[in-house]
Amino acid sequence: xxxxxxxxxxxxxxxxxxxxxxxxxxxxxxxxxxxxxxxxxxxxxxxxxxxxxxxxxxxxxxxxxxxxxxxxxxxxxxxxxxxxxxxxxxxxxxxxxxxxxxxxxxxxxxxxxxxxxxxxxxxxxxxxxxxxxxxxxxxxxxxxxxxxxxxxxxxxxxxxxxxxxxxxxxxxxxxxxxxxxxxxxxxxxxxxxxxxxxxxxxxxxxxxxxxxxxxxxxxxxxxxxxxxxxxxxxxxxxxxxxxxxxxxxxxxxxxxxxxxxxxxxxxxxxxxxxxxxx
Amino acid sequence: xxxxxxxxxxxxxxxxxxxxxxxxxxxxxxxxxxxxxxxxxxxxxxxxxxxxxxxxxxxxxxxxxxxxxxxxxxxxxxxxxxxxxxxxxxxxxxxxxxxxxxxxxxxxxxxxxxxxxxxxxxxxxxxxxxxxxxxxxxxxxxxxxxxxxxxxxxxxxxxxxxxxxxxxxxxxxxxxxxxxxxxxxxxxxxxxxxxxxxxxxxxxxxxxxxxxxxxxxxxxxxxxxxxxxxxxxxxxxxxxxxxxxxxxxxxxxxxxxxxxxxxxxxxxxxxxxxxxxxxxxxxx
Ligand SMILES: Nc1ncnc2c1ncn2[C@@H]1O[C@H](COP(=O)(O)OP(=O)(O)O)[C@@H](O)[C@H]1O
Ligand SMILES: [Mg+2]
Numbered sequence: 001x002x003x004x005x006x007x008x009x010x011x012x013x014x015x016x017x018x019x020x021x022x023x024x025x026x027x028x029x030x031x032x033x034x035x036x037x038x039x040x041x042x043x044x045x046x047x048x049x050x051x052x053x054x055x056x057x058x059x060x061x062x063x064x065x066x067x068x069x070x071x072x073x074x075x076x077x078x079x080x081x082x083x084x085x086x087x088x089x090x091x092x093x094x095x096x097x098x099x100x101x102x103x104x105x106x107x108x109x110x111x112x113x114x115x116x117x118x119x120x121x122x123x124x125x126x127x128x129x130x131x132x133x134x135x136x137x138x139x140x141x142x143x144x145x146x147x148x149x150x151x152x153x154x155x156x157x158x159x160x161x162x163x164x165x166x167x168x169x170x171x172x173x174x175x176x177x178x179x180x181x182x183x184x185x186x187x188x189x190x191x192x193x194x195x196x197x198x199x200x201x202x203x204x205x206x207x208x209x210x211x212x213x214x215x216x217x218x219x220x221x222x223x224x225x226x227x228x229x230x231x232x233x234x235x236x237x238x239x240x241x242x243x244x245x246x247x248x249x250x251x252x253x254x255x256x257x258x259x260x261x262x263x264x265x266x267x268x269x270x271x272x273x274x275x276x277x278x
Numbered sequence: 279x280x281x282x283x284x285x286x287x288x289x290x291x292x293x294x295x296x297x298x299x300x301x302x303x304x305x306x307x308x309x310x311x312x313x314x315x316x317x318x319x320x321x322x323x324x325x326x327x328x329x330x331x332x333x334x335x336x337x338x339x340x341x342x343x344x345x346x347x348x349x350x351x352x353x354x355x356x357x358x359x360x361x362x363x364x365x366x367x368x369x370x371x372x373x374x375x376x377x378x379x380x381x382x383x384x385x386x387x388x389x390x391x392x393x394x395x396x397x398x399x400x401x402x403x404x405x406x407x408x409x410x411x412x413x414x415x416x417x418x419x420x421x422x423x424x425x426x427x428x429x430x431x432x433x434x435x436x437x438x439x440x441x442x443x444x445x446x447x448x449x450x451x452x453x454x455x456x457x458x459x460x461x462x463x464x465x466x467x468x469x470x471x472x473x474x475x476x477x478x479x480x481x482x483x484x485x486x487x488x489x490x491x492x493x494x495x496x497x498x499x500x501x502x503x504x505x506x507x508x509x510x511x512x513x514x515x516x517x518x519x520x521x522x523x524x525x526x527x528x529x530x531x532x533x534x535x536x537x538x539x540x541x542x543x544x545x546x547x548x549x550x551x552x553x554x555x556x557x558x559x560x561x562x
Binding site: 131132133161162164165168169213214217218220221222223224225226227228232233234235236237238 | 335338340362365366369370372374376377378379380381382383385386389390391392393394395396397398399402403406423424438439442
């Protein structure tokens with residue numbers, strides 16, 4: 001049920017992208033997202049597509065696996081597309097019944113759909129190729145300078161990795177409690193929204209009680225194993241940049257420059273090439 | 279030398295009402311004095327609520343005595359400055375395997391303790407390897423803990439403690455949530471640690487079969503040490519054990535009943551072999 005969502009789940013295989021330092025992937029994803037939203041010329045998306053396509057090819061994650069994850073949010077994409085298409089005011093292109101499609105609406109809808117799908121594919125590529133642990137490690141290392149202004153960076157990353165460790169356990173427990181309640185005649189599927197929400201109470205109460213007990217036990221177990229925050233802690237798997245990581249940073253820079261270049265260039269070109277947002 | 283020494287130890291839990299006002303206290307450990315020598319395998323027995331877990335948490339400085347004193351390798355657990363040395367020397371394994379594994383990969387979990395202690399990276403890897411090998415889980419080092427059986431998870435927890443190079447390991451009902459084969463696995467690993475690595479073991483349990491190999495047994499009841507001695511001595515007092523709502527191993531029970539009905543058998547028979555031997559001698 002809940003476990004069927006493959007979107008952003010780690011995909012175990014060996015590839016150059018998998019081996020990259022998580023910091024490179026985090027920075028890369030951030031730059032990629034920025035590039036998606038700063039760009040406003042249609043042709044630039046060709047550059048984006050080529051870049052994303054090559055990274056996907058390098059990652060050895062099957063395209064099918066990725067797209068299967070997209071299904072879960074296809075509905076959201078379509079909704080965003082339709083809303084943009086019909087609700088943007090401007091020069092009317094076609095109109096029928098009470099609906100109007102405007103030129104601006106069409107362009108916004110297409111841009112939005114492209115941006116969102118690229119955003120989702122791009123960021124799920126990061127989680128598909130990086131173990132959650134690596135991800136939190138990378139985040140901790142990247143945000144380390146914030147420690148100076150008293151942001152509890154180590155604590156945040158520890159919380160994230162514990163949450164990730166317990167998600168599957170809690171999901172399994174939810175399943176178990178649900179089955180136990182169903183065996184006693186509980187009904188989670190019928191009735192209106194309020195009735196359904198009410199039916200969840202006997203599920204949530206035991207789940208919360210158990211989660212608190214687990215948290216309590218875990219805190220004790222961590223203390224018993226000498227955990228005392230991030231100070232003076234060493235790492236079993238410290239992050240270290242390799243040659244390929246610097247190469248990847250170089251390629252990222254090149255990608256950003258290419259986006260900027262093509263964007264400026266196509267803004268000055270006439271015709272179909274200058275199809276831009278708004 | 280005594281690795282663990284408790285003198286006149288008492289502990290009160292404070293009960294609070296809904297607003298958090300103190301309602302009263304529950305005495306969970308009541309004037310307990312005992313000591314454990316380095317290298318021993320000690321078992322603590324007692325039915326639910328007899329104060330075993332409360333006592334165990336004092337050995338790791340998770341709880342501080344209300345009265346009396348606990349020394350771990352000569353260090354008073356009340357000394358703030360020594361708390362991390364105490365926790366390193368007396369490792370602790372808890373009942374629920376899911377609630378004590380922190381890492382998302384077996385080897386990372388075993389490395390958690392050494393990381394906290396500030397052990398250099400290279401040495402962490404050595405310790406992780408040797409600890410996983412000691413409990414026979416080395417082949418599983420790259421697994422997610424969620425994919426292991428209960429017995430395997432507990433062995434990983436034990437490895438996690440071992441990697442901190444403790445002198446003593448306290449196991450609080452490590453087998454309570456396991457099936458019989460998982461239980462055997464864990465007990466075998468614990469015995470091997472004691473015999474091969476000479477780690478002092480304090481095993482808390484209510485399964486009688488698990489303590490027949492102990493050097494010393496303490497039986498707790500309502501926060502007090504009710505009986506103590508070698509397993510043989512303790513198990514020869516079947517009626518007292520029953521009064522404490524504890525059963526004895528089936529073989530011991532059988533031997534005891536045979537003896538009651540007039541068969542001439544020695545006291546405190548713990549294994550099938552011993553009983554066979556004794557019965558053969560009766561006949562011969
Ligand atoms: N956190 C707690 N708060 C209050 N009372 C507790 C707490 N934990 C245990 N107790 C009480 O202390 C007594 C001893 O409990 P415990 O040490 O857990 O026994 P055991 O491990 O032998 O089952 C019991 O009466 C129990 O109800
Ligand atoms: Mg207990």
